[in-house]
Amino acid sequence: MKKKLLSVFLCGIMAATMLVGCGAKAPAAEGEKPATEATAEAKPAEEAKPAEAAPAAGGKIGVAMPTKDLQRWNQDGANMKAELEKAGYEVDLQYANNDISTQVSQVENMITNGCTALVIASIDGGSLGTVLAKAKESNIPVIAYDRLIMDSDAVSYYATFDNYMVGTIQGNYIVDALDLKNAAGPFNIELFTGSPDDNNARFFFGGAMDVLNPYIESGKLNVVSGQKKFEEVATLNWSTEEAQKRMENLITAHYSDGTKLDVVLSSNDSCAIGISNALQSSYKGDTFPVLTGQDCDVTAMKNILAGKQSMSIFKDTRTLAAKVVEMVNAIMKGTEVPVNDTKTYDNGKGIVPTFLCEPVFADKDNYKELLIDSGYYTEDQLK
Ligand code: BGC
Secondary structure, X not given: OHHHHHHHHHHHHHHOXXXXXXXXXXXXXXXXXXXXXXXOOXXXXXXXXXXXXOOOOOOEEEEEEOOOOOHHHHHHHHHXXXXXXXXXXXXXXXXXXXXXXXXXXXHHHHHHOOOOEEEEOOOOOOOOHHHHHHXXXXXXXXXXXXXXXXXXXXXXXXXXXXXHHHHHHHHHHHHHHOOOOOOOOOXXXXXXXXXXXXXXXXXXXXXXXXXXXHHHHHOOEEEOOOOOOHHHHOOHHHOHHHHHHHHHHHHHHHHOOOOOOOEEEEOOHHHHHHHXXXXXXXXOOOOOOEEOOOOOOHHHHHHHXXXXXXXXXXXXXXXXXXXXXXXXXXXXXXXXXXXXXXXXOEOOOOEOOEEEEOOEEEEOOOHHHHHHOOOOOOHHHHO
């Protein structure tokens, strides 16, 4: 049954748009937290053709999401709710406005109110230990959604996109865009990653830097500011405003004398949007630098279509939601839970068995196929 569902989800829905898969591999990290920017209505999961699924085991599932402020979490929450209900579960979906104590009390209420499983995209992955100890006492399984929950032995499973691969795709996009294998260079680059308390951020940055470091070491890529360490290039809370401020400062300090900036690595869209704002207002070069992102936020996609961002990473929230429903079903029925990585994600209390979905990049050349044809967005939403 599991296998059958797996192939329905993996191959059926997404094969058409080649979004899903099961990669693995990553570096090391810790911590966690969320972000900002762009709100758009969640594009629900109608087309995601999920749960012609198993006969429902029933029960109430608690779904805790970090914030409505970032588009992706709205989509994640809406898709998760739709998928779980389709599979016959009742759903308690909560958003915590990026406030850690709100999320803790929401999870507490879910436990008290009889949820039989919890799906949590944490705000601060290190802050849920105490409340999750209660879940464990009550034998309530916990699935960490997208972000790993740290330092808790109550986390049963983790479902996410391959975070390391997100970084390598961004790195390789830069390699191709500048033709780094052949061009003489040198090219000037600046680096931005996400929140230092988000476990994912180190994977994204680690993946990208594994691709870019050889070019930096050989001098073909020049980090003009000299800021290369994770701590120097991290953006607290994935804040658009913080990223914009730092990019403004970098332009003033290093690029106001006509020095060309060829490329900016940004780990996600909320940062890329701030970087793009700063470049548009203050960078005087003739050509807009190559600029990466992640999430395919509407604002970022509009920037891509306008030539003010180069690419984003498409993580189809319908795919992740479908996978998590599959996991919930399996847990509830006591059957084998689908995972494809049992090595990478150590949350400080041990390895958490994980399902990694495969991310892909989207840019102006392939967005129609990926985002419009698959029903993720309508053409109008990107105008
Ligand atoms: C998610 C990204 C998102 C970022 C900011 C990360 O944990 O994996 O998709 O852009 O948080 O919300």
